[in-house]
Amino acid sequence: MSNKIVIQPVTRLEGHAKVTILLDDAGNVSDTRVHIVELRGFEKFCIGRPVEELPRIVTSICGVCPWSHHLASSKACDAVFGVEPPPAGRKLRELANAIAFTEEHILHFYFLAAPDFVMGPAAEYSIRNVIGIAQAMPELGRRVVRVRHLGAKMLEILSGKSIHPVASVPGGFSKALNPEERDRMLPMAEEVLELAKFSIAMAKKDIFPKYLDVVKSLGVIKTGFLGTVTKDGTLDLYDGVLRMMQADGTYEDFAYDKYTDYIAEHIEPWTYLKFPYMKKAGKLSMDLDNPVGVYRTNTLARMNVCERIRTPLAQKEFEEFRSTFGRPVQLTLAYHWARLIELLYNAEHALELLKSPDITSKDIRVPVKPRAARGIGCTEAPRGTLIHDYETDAEGMVTNVNLIVGTTHNNAPINMSVRRAAMDNIKGGKYDEGLLNMVEMAIRAYDPCLSCATHQMDGRLPVKITILNPEGKTVGEVS
């Protein structure tokens, strides 16, 4: 008799996820499905609205990474209107992006991922959470949240507000940074950089070596990668060309407004979420031994596709990462290591931007005029490549919208990593909390928007596992 294990978070934040694990007669994993529910109807909602409203509206799509949507939308509007922001306007956007990245990466590493490593994957759920971190490492907890506050304050100084940003507008940025504000932000940015330096040093010394076996085995799959680089291959999180890398390390660069020539979308009947794949592969196969068309985005992908990082400390870490793991790195948990390199890069980059002489220029925006056009904006969001694609009529009203967000790019690889983790950790129908957490850890490495949902603060396992027989009858439950 085959059984079905359903791992369903009791809670959700930005959408929710359910993991279904199908067992064969011997109690081994025959298939898995990760169901991610996203906010639906956004594209339809946008049609008929003035396109310049979209950068403000999109921040409501997701309370987790509003800045990424805000900036990708602004860039799509620039393209629709056929304008380029002045250099200082672009730098202010980049500065906001860099600060938002540091906030997000600190959140993920210390609040979501670190509890698994600091407390151990098999630790009781009651201590494997942010409160556990606060109690086990109170000084570090205070330092982390202090830097998060500093990041939010910097975004507030820069743009007026940090949660639902409105400062980036078609044609540039709406608020110039004055020298006094810049001077207030500089010591804050220095402190963020200090925590970034500390974090990667601490992780390399105390965390990664301890869990290297887990890093080398959990959820490992072989895929291609997608990320943004400059024309000379330097990592860039705000602008550049998209680089699609095959699993063998060969790659092709393309302008992001040509994304439909390189990315196609596959549909599965059991989920609303689409499965983007490499169009040139001709099809998508999530077969673990012979995947076709699968690529990954997010931090590990970006480390794989780039040749270098422009800031000195992150470059040094990048060189060590590459010499340790090679290229491309396929280890799913290496996403965490890559995330800390990006944290360092963004902290350095924010400081670099703040010190650039024209950051306080008042020439930050160009006027725009409506026209019938199609505009595509793309940035790297903390969770992966983010594409906003808009079309307008002659009055600048939206006639068509398509979005591909980071978590969606990673839909196929998340499913594959979960299957790999489940196959490796559930044998003969036997499993326990620690083993099931391995499945969750494989998902969490990708930092999908459901991270928070699978990491609720409950004093017990955050998932409900139901074992069903093929007729749908419950034959066992773990909660």
Add this chain to the structure above:
Amino acid sequence: MVENKDFLPEYCSRPTLILGCGNILLGDDGFGPEVIAYLQAHSSFQEEVSLMDAGTGVIDILFNIALSEVKPRRIVLVDTMESGLPPGKLSLLRLEAVRARPLRTYSQHYLPTSTLLKELQEIGGLEVEILVMEPENIPEEIQPGLSPKAQEAVARACEIIVINYFRR
């Protein structure tokens, strides 16, 4: 080193934090943010109270409060909760009362935070109260705008907040 006063958010430094939770794109789910907007437009400045539209980002704020040295003394969440009452009905609840109800009846953004709130209350020593409105319409697809019953409840919710938490 940057001084606390130069960056500490109001939501940590003021004694009372009122958080409007929900997604303004999903019908009555936007009730919490709407209440905050109404209070900001119609009430006088309160130096002991911080008003915040947390939207769908409430977990971020609660994580920060959990680890912050300086915390508010009291958190009030304004949210929606389906519990079978007539639409538009308001209830001011202690956290314990909310936890006694089945999890699946909570609105989507609020769900993951109840246990963190419990920890904040028990370990952090904060008081947590929740002002919930029974929604009439929370659509599955994007459809902004409150229902008439929810819209009527906005001013009443503000009155409850002013009476209970504002210094007069």
